[in-house]
Amino acid sequence: MNRVIGLLSCALVASVSAAPAQVLQPWNEPAIKSVSLDALRPTFDGGGTSALTTIDQISFHWPLGGLVLNVEFPFVNAKVDGASSGALLIGNPLVGASTAPSSSFIGDVGVRIPVVSVSTPERGFAQFVGVLGDFMDLEAYGEDLLSVRATAGYRHRSPNHIGVRVALRPTFVAPVGSNSGDSELFLDYGVQGGYETDQASFGITFTGRALVTEPGSIGERTVHDLALGGSMTFGQFRPGLLVRVPLESDLGDVLQYSVGLKLEVAF
DSSP states (O other): OOHHHHHHHHHHHHOOOOOOOOSOOSSOOOOSSEEEEEEEEEEETTOOBOTTOEEEEEEEEEEETTEEEEEEEEEEEEOBTTOSOOEEEEOOOEEEEEEOTTSSEEEEEEEEOOOOOOOSHHHHHHHHHHHHHTGGGGGGSOTTEEEEEEEEEEEEEOTTSEEEEEEEEEEEEEEOTTOOOOOEEEEEEEEEEEEEOSSEEEEEEEEEEEETTSOSOTTTSEEEEEEEEEEEOBTTEEEEEEEEEEOSHHHHTTEEEEEEEEEEEEO
């Protein structure tokens, strides 16, 4: 079995490891003064979740000198199909800073603060949904995990509105509190291309993750996905839509695809 997929399963039980957030998305970067809501609806093989089960995130972006302050609050609303009640799982918030989207250099640093509490079976199911449904950002849902990440990359938009981005993101994850797992180092990588203007953007993104601190072949230590999406601007509002598909057969046997919606409000 793919080793990263095995670690995803371990994370459901003991939160012993985690992985970095999506290094690239198939649309333009958020405005430097904005708030946004993201909702991701995963579709698992065989169903098993209610129609309103979603993986969500509220994000704030604000100028900070020559940088942009980024704060993210992830949460999962999940219920087993047919159950009388579900649960809301509050994820590990992220605080960080990034370069302005006008720069050709993509730079980002961030820390996730461990606040996740899986105290009931319903919250355990919500964690399952978050970890597998948004597997490229599973550190947001791990219990007793502290993670630190840094991103470096390059962006370019040609005069004919063709945009290209490449990026690398190492993330160090350490257990804290009652977590007795091992510290791990991951490397996220991605390439994105598409059509971009100030009013609209449409693109495709290939992202992957490698587990650096464990032995094994490249195939055993990596996992990948493909995302297609876009956004449009209507004044200060920018809605977006994406579809993400896992490319590994091990994960694809559990997760078929995820559909995401985004609404950003610029100030």
